[in-house]
Amino acid sequence: xxxxxxxxxxxxxxxxxxxxxxxxxxxxxxxxxxxxxxxxxxxxxxxxxxxxxxxxxxxxxxxxxxxxxxxxxxxxxxxxxxxxxxxxxxxxxxxxxxxxxxxxxxxxxxxxxxxxxxxxxxxxxxxxxxxxxxxxxxxxxxxxxxxxxxxxxxxxxxxxxxxxxxxxxxxxxxxxxxxxxxxxxxxxxxxxxxx
Numbered sequence: 001x002x003x004x005x006x007x008x009x010x011x012x013x014x015x016x017x018x019x020x021x022x023x024x025x026x027x028x029x030x031x032x033x034x035x036x037x038x039x040x041x042x043x044x045x046x047x048x049x050x051x052x053x054x055x056x057x058x059x060x061x062x063x064x065x066x067x068x069x070x071x072x073x074x075x076x077x078x079x080x081x082x083x084x085x086x087x088x089x090x091x092x093x094x095x096x097x098x099x100x101x102x103x104x105x106x107x108x109x110x111x112x113x114x115x116x117x118x119x120x121x122x123x124x125x126x127x128x129x130x131x132x133x134x135x136x137x138x139x140x141x142x143x144x145x146x147x148x149x150x151x152x153x154x155x156x157x158x159x160x161x162x163x164x165x166x167x168x169x170x171x172x173x174x175x176x177x178x179x180x181x182x183x184x185x186x187x188x189x190x191x192x193x194x195x
Contacts, residue, residue: 006056013052013060016079017109022086024093024108024120025068028078031102036078039103042092046084052077061109069114072106086110090124 017023028036028051040049054073061068082089097103108115115123127135 009053009056010060010063013050013057013079014063016048016050016081017061017064017066020081020083022082022089022108022110022115023066024080024082024089024115025072025106026078026080026093027075027104027106029076029102029104031100035100035102039092039096039100042096043080043082044084044088044092047080047082047089047092049078049080052079066109066112067114068109069107072108077106080108087123087126090120094121094124 031039036049043049054077057077057079058068058070058073080089080093093103093105097105105117105120107117108120110119110123
């Protein structure tokens with residue numbers, strides 16, 4: 001490869017690293033073109049899958065500010081450059097590698113941090129963003145309902161207390177005239193006894 005071609009290839013790979021939120025390095029040895037096409041489709045529309053040269057990738061990653069361990073750049077390498085949701089692409093890679101064991105996930109980079117193959121698999125096990133947002137919204141709604149109940153509780157307690165006091169006052173007023181009548185009867189009886 002001529003020097004200009006290498007420089008252009010490094011610039012292209014660097015640009016892909018910089019435009020990606022994550023990159024997953026794989027070994028594709030033994031896969032047919034039809035299988036690679038199927039893999040590209042399974043990764044989603046925000047992921048590009050490119051076969052790269054290891055030495056150029058090492059230079060491009062360094063220029064982009066990513067640290068790619070040397071062991072990830074051994075053997076034939078292809079990189080999934082992910083500009084969208086990394087979970088979707090990780091699931092696509094994991095599922096494809098289950099049905100096509102010739103695809104080996106070597107590791108990757110997510111937000112500038114190195115990922116092991118196990119990290120990529122754990123990332124694939126994360127629920128999609130929409131599901132996580134729905135769960136969070138449900139949890140927040142539940143918390144708001146609880147808060148509303150807590151704010152309502154003192155008001156309902158005050159209302160019950162006021163009703164109980166009103167009832168007690170009504171009972172006391174009914175008992176007071178009966179006590180006055182009893183007091184009058186006792187005083188009439190005392191007056192007649194003194195006469």
